Amino acid sequence: MSYPAHMNPTEAKIINQLITTILDAGHLIRVFDGEEYASDWTGDRAEIQKQTAATDYTVFQVADAAGRERIGTITLIHGNGTDVISDWSWKQSIEGSEALMDALVKPAGKCADKLNGYRS
Structure with missing residues (x-):
C-alpha cells in the first residue's frame, strides 16, 4: 500500500477494502483532500492511496467507469480508527444509486467489524 x-x-x-470494492466494480474515484480535489477521476489505486489522508478527512467521490456521472460520495474521518468511514451518500436522481453505494461500502464495514473482533 x-x-x-x-x-x-x-x-x-x-480504506484499502473500500478502494478495492469500488475499482473492482468498474467505478472511478476522485479524491477531495479537505482543501481541494487532489486527483481527477481515476482507477489508479496508487494515486488514490497517495492522496488519501493528506488532511483530517478525505472524500471519495464515486463515478461511472467513464467518470461522466457522479454516483455518490464517501466521507472518511481520519483518526477514528475502525470508524474511519463516517458517512456516504448517493445521487438520488440515479435509480439504484442508494443500493449501489450501500453495496460498495458494505465490504469495508465488514472489514472494520472483523478488526473490532466482531463475527459476521
Whole structure:
C-alpha cells in the first residue's frame, strides 16, 4: 500500500477494502483532500492511496467507469480508527444509486467489524 506514512494502519486496511470494492466494480474515484480535489477521476489505486489522508478527512467521490456521472460520495474521518468511514451518500436522481453505494461500502464495514473482533 502506498498511503502516507502517518496513516493509521487500521484505517488503511479498511480504506484499502473500500478502494478495492469500488475499482473492482468498474467505478472511478476522485479524491477531495479537505482543501481541494487532489486527483481527477481515476482507477489508479496508487494515486488514490497517495492522496488519501493528506488532511483530517478525505472524500471519495464515486463515478461511472467513464467518470461522466457522479454516483455518490464517501466521507472518511481520519483518526477514528475502525470508524474511519463516517458517512456516504448517493445521487438520488440515479435509480439504484442508494443500493449501489450501500453495496460498495458494505465490504469495508465488514472489514472494520472483523478488526473490532466482531463475527459476521
